[in-house]
Amino acid sequence: MKPSTLIVAVGLAATAVGLSAGAGLAQGPSGVIAQRADLMRRQAGDLGVVHNYVLGKATKAKAEAAAADLTNTTRKIPTVFPEGSGGTSPGGKFGTFATKPEIWSDWQGFLAAQKNAVQKAFALEAVVKTGNKKKIGAAFADLLKNGCTGCHTKFREQIKK
Numbered sequence: 001m002k003p004s005t006l007i008v009a010v011g012l013a014a015t016a017v018g019l020s021a022g023a024g025l026a027q028g029p030s031g032v033i034a035q036r037a038d039l040m041r042r043q044a045g046d047l048g049v050v051h052n053y054v055l056g057k058a059t060k061a062k063a064e065a066a067a068a069d070l071t072n073t074t075r076k077i078p079t080v081f082p083e084g085s086g087g088t089s090p091g092g093k094f095g096t097f098a099t100k101p102e103i104w105s106d107w108q109g110f111l112a113a114q115k116n117a118v119q120k121a122f123a124l125e126a127v128v129k130t131g132n133k134k135k136i137g138a139a140f141a142d143l144l145k146n147g148c149t150g151c152h153t154k155f156r157e158q159i160k161k
């Protein structure tokens with residue numbers, strides 16, 4: 001793929017994954033369901049910042065902070081999926097998502113998908129520090145497609161678009 005093609009592909013994917021970012025949780029359920037929607041949306045926001053840096057629309061310092069945050073949030077994922085907390089998120093104007101029961105029936109598989117995302121976030125964090133935008137684009141795409149979407153296709157259900 002040419003770098004320009006990659007950026008466009010990544011941009012589209014970032015928009016898709018970022019759609020729910022920022023949607024208000026004010027009237028949503030409190031507790032762990034809201035916490036995990038918050039965490040997930042925050043991750044989408046962080047990816048957006050890194051993406052903007054690649055496009056020249058955000059500073060390197062901001063991208064570094066966002067990438068470091070992604071390493072932390074992906075590490076925290078298991079803490080917002082305690083047993084018995086399955087359910088549908090409050091949803092935003094761009095979609096409503098729910099947990100699949102496989103998260104708990106295949107907890108080891110879920111943890112494997114989570115660790116995979118941590119590794120890819122950590123790799124992105126390292127490459128953002130170098131400022132090499134071609135490599136950042138590749139690490140970004142890898143995290144998004146294989147880390148985030150890798151888990152979503154198995155363990156996340158879309159209730160409403």
Ligand code: HEC
Nearest residue numbers: 020037040043044089097098099113114117148151155156
């Ligand atoms: C180990 C599994 C896993 C990983 C890794 C993961 N997610 Fe999720 N994500 C889920 C599940 C399950 C849901 C559905 C529950 C929910 O929406 O509250 C979800 C929901 C979401 C939502 C919708 C939140 C809402 O309810 O409005 C967004 C946005 C999201 N994830 C972004 C990301 C991004 C960006 C990454 C990668 C940096 C990521 N996720 C990594 C499991 C994962």
